[in-house]
Amino acid sequence: MRIDVLTIFPEYLAPLRESLVGKAITDSLIGVRVHDLRDFTTDRHRTVDDSPYGGGPGMVMKADVWGAALDSLATPDTILIVPTPAGRPFSQQLAQQLSIAHHLVFACGRYEGIDQRVADEAATRMPVLELSIGDYVLAGGEVAVLVMVEAIARLIPGVLGNPESAVQDSFGAASPGLLEHPSYTRPVNYRGHEVPAVLLSGNHAEIARWRHSQSVERTRERRPDLLPDTEN
Numbered sequence: 001m002r003i004d005v006l007t008i009f010p011e012y013l014a015p016l017r018e019s020l021v022g023k024a025i026t027d028s029l030i031g032v033r034v035h036d037l038r039d040f041t042t043d044r045h046r047t048v049d050d051s052p053y054g055g056g057p058g059m060v061m062k063a064d065v066w067g068a069a070l071d072s073l074a075t076p077d078t079i080l081i082v083p084t085p086a087g088r089p090f091s092q093q094l095a096q097q098l099s100i101a102h103h104l105v106f107a108c109g110r111y112e113g114i115d116q117r118v119a120d121e122a123a124t125r126m127p128v129l130e131l132s133i134g135d136y137v138l139a140g141g142e143v144a145v146l147v148m149v150e151a152i153a154r155l156i157p158g159v160l161g162n163p164e165s166a167v168q169d170s171f172g173a174a175s176p177g178l179l180e181h182p183s184y185t186r187p188v189n190y191r192g193h194e195v196p197a198v199l200l201s202g203n204h205a206e207i208a209r210w211r212h213s214q215s216v217e218r219t220r221e222r223r224p225d226l227l228p229d230t231e232n
């Protein structure tokens with residue numbers, strides 16, 4: 001998979017070189033390039049924003065600059081992802097679907113966001129996903145891109161040391177729509193808190209049943225919206 005990120009703050013994406021995604025880059029499982037949007041401006045001041053039509057606070061990112069940037073990166077395989085709090089919710093299911101894509105381009109907005117015509121025009125020639133990472137407003141799309149790239153990259157075959165991890169995770173295929181059960185490691189007693197005895201029993205069927213019930217219980221408590229009406 002190739003990933004291109006367009007931003008006015010390229011340094012913000014430096015963490016992509018670390019940890020799991022960094023290793024996937026080193027292992028050539030993914031290729032990541034970060035581009036400075038200002039390189040696609042044509043004026044002396046490298047301007048990327050202008051005041052909004054119709055008035056109102058803040059500035060809007062200019063369509064022509066974004067258009068030139070996307071033209072330089074688009075291939076027949078490109079999926080354009082535009083992070084925005086006004087987008088569809090990003091999810092594990094979407095991360096799974098995107099993990100088999102060939103080329104993702106992420107467009108990091110700033111200020112009041114990007115002129116809507118950028119996504120609208122791009123959608124006439126490539127798939128475009130306007131995606132939100134949650135119901136709150138960040139100052140820019142860079143952090144949202146870090147979140148999405150990490151969620152997608154760990155699902156690419158070969159990136160996780162043990163692919164079973166992703167299956168067992170919250171929202172994973174082992175328990176779709178459920179949060180993961182709690183996990184424990186040594187010591188058996190931590191400040192008076194014991195590891196649940198069933199996990200020491202060696203009875204794998206019993207352990208699997210206990211974990212599933214813990215998943216359901218946790219989900220009911222913390223995220224009842226995830227459960228079908230019958231389990232609620």
Ligand code: SAM
Nearest residue numbers: 083084085109113132133137138139140141144
């Ligand atoms: N005026 C916009 C609105 O209310 O929908 C918010 C713009 S926000 C200050 C600037 C940029 O941050 C957005 O263009 C987007 O790239 C990013 N952003 C902010 N919150 C986000 C979220 N919850 N999910 C994804 N991207 C977000």
